[in-house]
Amino acid sequence: MPSVCFYFQVHQPCRLRHYTVFDQDHRYFDGFKNKAICRKVANKCYLPTNRLILDLINQHEGRFKVAYSITGVLLEQLAEYAPEVLSTFDALARTGCVEFLSETYYHSLSFLYSREEFTEQILKHRRTIEKLFNYKTKVFRNTELIYSNDLVDAIESMGIFDGVLTEGADRILNGRSPNFIYNSPRNKRIKLLLKNYALSDDIAFRFSNRGWNEWPLMAGKFSDWVSRVNGNGYVVNLFMDYETFGEHQWKDTGIFDFMRHLPGEIMRNQDNNFKTPSEVIGSYPATDVIDVPGLISWADMERDLSAWLGNPMQSNALHEVYRMERNIKKTGDKELLADWRKLQTSDHFYYMCTKYFSDGDVHKYFNPYDSPYDSYINYMNVMGNLEKRCKKKLNIEAEQLEV
Amino acid sequence: MLGWEFPPFISGGLGTACYGLTKAMSKLGLEVAFVLPRAVSAGKESTHVKMKTPADINYSRLNLEEYEQELKNVKFKMIDSPLRPYETAESFKHEIEELIQAKQSRCNVTISSGGADVGQPGHYSGDMYSEIHRYAAAAVRLALQDDFDVIHAHDWMTYPAGIAVAAVTGRPLVVHVHSTEFDRSGEHVNQMIYDIERAGMHAANKIIAVSYLTRNIVISRYGITGDKVEVVYNGVERNGNGLNFGKSSIRKDEKIVLFLGRITMQKGPEYFLGAAKKVLEVMDNVKFVMAGSGDMMRKTVELAAQLGIGSKVLFTGFLRGEDVRRVYELADLYVMPSVSEPFGIAPLEALNHDIPVLISRQSGVSEVLTHVLKADFWDVNEIANKIVAVLKYPPLQMTLKEHGNFEVRKLKWEDAAEKCRMVYEQVVSSAVCV
Helix, strand or coil: EEEEEEEEEECCCEEEEECCCCCCCCCEEEEHHHHHHHHHHHHHHHHHHHHHHHHHHHHHHCCEEEEEECCCHHHHHHHHHCHHHHHHHHHHHHHCCCCEEECCCCCCHHHCCCHHHHHHHHHHHHHHHHHHHHHCCCCEEEECCCCCCHHHHHHHHHHCEEEEEEEEEEECCCCCCCEEEEECCCCCEEEEEECCHHHHHHHCCCCCCCCCCCCCCCCHHHHHHHCCCCCCCCCCEEEEHHEECCEEEEEHHHHHHHHHHHHHHHHHCCCEEECCCCHHHHCCCEEECCCCCCCCCCCCCCCCCCHCCCHHHHHHHEEEEEEEEHHHHHHHHHHHHHHHCCEHHHHHHHHCCCHHHHHHHHHHCCCCCHHHHHHHHHHHHHHHHHHHHHHHHHHHHHHHHHH | CEEEEEECCCCCCHHHHHHHHHHHHHHHHEEEEEEEEEECCCCCCCCCCCCCCCCCCCCHHHCCCCCCCCCCEEEEEEEECCCCCCHHHHHHHHHHHHHHHHHEEECCCCCCCCHCCCCCCCCCCCCHHHHHHHHHHHHHHHHHCCCCCCCCCCCCCHHHHHHHHHHCCCEEEEEEEEEHHHHHHHEEEEEHHHHHHHHHHHHCEEEECCHHHHHHHHHHHCCCCCHHEECCCCCCCCCCCCCCHHHHHHHCCEEEEEEECCCCCHHHHHHHHHHHHHHHHHHHCEEEEEEEECCCHHHHHHHHCCCCCCHHHHEEEEECHHHHHHHHHCEEEEEEECCEEECCCCCHHHEEEEECEEEEECCCCHHHHCCCCCEECHHHHHHHHHHHHHHCCCCHHHHHHHHHHHHHCCCCHHHHHHEEEHHHHHHHHHHHHH
């Protein structure tokens, strides 16, 4: 019976340019670098993978389904640097086999610091998705799958969502299977879909690892693993970054061929099928309650917040950015607001992570800075300028009022 | 082992390195005979500020008491010679003349240290080069009285001695490159020194470089093949418990940015001042302390005045021991803007004292440190940017300290000594094969 539920995270941050304490202008973002990376990822991943997914949907006559969560910061960049990617997403949307998920427009950690900002960003994202793809989102996933009981309460109170996605971390499951549907203790309406991290990471991280004893991973072998869930679960949630295809796992690893054959292999077993998150929620009942009083995420081995909030620099930078919320919003200046919001993207704080820094691992691969210290310095310099701008604006208005 | 300085008579990192290395070797059970030139009037430093100098300590007492425990496998041999590292030919000549006068007035000085009878110190010819060869001749005489397996020579002044001892005894020679003429003098190399360095490197069976930066210079500038050059990073002595309880009790209204090192072209003092000028444009309550002396001292003082920041820059002259510790305790940030730094032990010591560190990318030590700030030495803007950040954002300082101090603890002299031992084993076994 297991359904396979694919969800792909599609995101690129708006990277900052090198900004020193002596800089005075308001150009915070590195247009050149962002464009280059956006074009590169579009060519290596978004365009070929969208094409492949579209082919597979056509080939299987609508029985192959996937879900996407595309951040607002990326949608803006795609519109500017790679509009053809947007039209292929639109083509996917029109097949009816694709679900779009909700998240914070700026891929932010606002849930942790400001519920007001959190809600505003979700609604902004939802409007954008509806405008671009004519799709009303019904399921929410928080940045980096950060989750706690409180998140469900916040999402429930918005009254537009049926489900939330998060990580199937061992410490919240306590030996239970991620392949069932769960509820949070205080809220029975919202259903929870948990990532099957073992099978997800087989594709996302281990696929090209020649030291892995299952290498090379073939579609047939993988669908056998999926079929084994039969009788012990409703759904296998395969959640991963979309950049897995062609960017994290390069084309020559065979990742595209694997994906091309996977739906056919999985559906060879008559019991298996593909469902979108909303269909999963509609098809299966919640079997148990999962209690998550503290915060979890899908990052690293720890599955906690330490990648964004693990050292004094990160917590300082985060507190600084949310401390400015009231003043920024008071100015009513759209440009100021947009700049401030782009600075909330979680990647900025991820770059400041000192965990594993000396060992040089996955953190380094995604980091445009030489060191976490450089990234903090750069961020704080930009924040300093933004605050100055904001104060100036408020002072001028205050003076005008007095006159 | 042929060296030219050893604590407490040091003017730079070489003495510190020799001390750390021999101490660790002693722990590994390697027997070391350390040959030192012994200046007649040691400890006289050319600084304009009079510092407390332990000029009255002599080596023979030191060996016996202080160092006996930690350096029990190290024997010291002294050669009466005024050789000093980081010396220019001119300043050397000047000092020799002073020395000769002093000697004449005191009649003859007897040599009693180390038990080595190397005869009367002859008469000085008044130039450094013949002095080096005199040191070599004396080293050969010493070598003939002793038995050993490997000759290990530290930096160019001891290379001729190393070559000579190797030729006479047939033992393999390892030269240890702590710095090259290109680091000290940029492109204006002293041909004589370059020739000595080159001859030493070519005569050696193996070369130890203190970093890949130095290894590259050895290969590209001295015509050495890569397989002959091994990299052995320096270590750092742990001092204190790293907690520095006393530190928080020091109250000050001003931030202090520290430059500690010889004030010479190699160390980039003008970039430090250039950055200071920029920092002062956006911050006021900062003092820049330059601790050290060197041939660019006067020029640097003048430059500070010229930039109009004279009142914000303090020159302390050359510091030692307790004074170094005190200045570290006061500092908020240590900056090493070296133009070319083969390794750079000082940043490790700063980290050891819980000071965050900003180093130039053109340094060997930046190959081993990750929890530090780095900038290109010429990028005064970026150096200033990072100085301001450290002074302005306590969380940055906190994170750098925390991780930096942890990281520096992993750099041990024991590992350096172990690697040297492996190099020794290689040269000894290949010498037997031939």
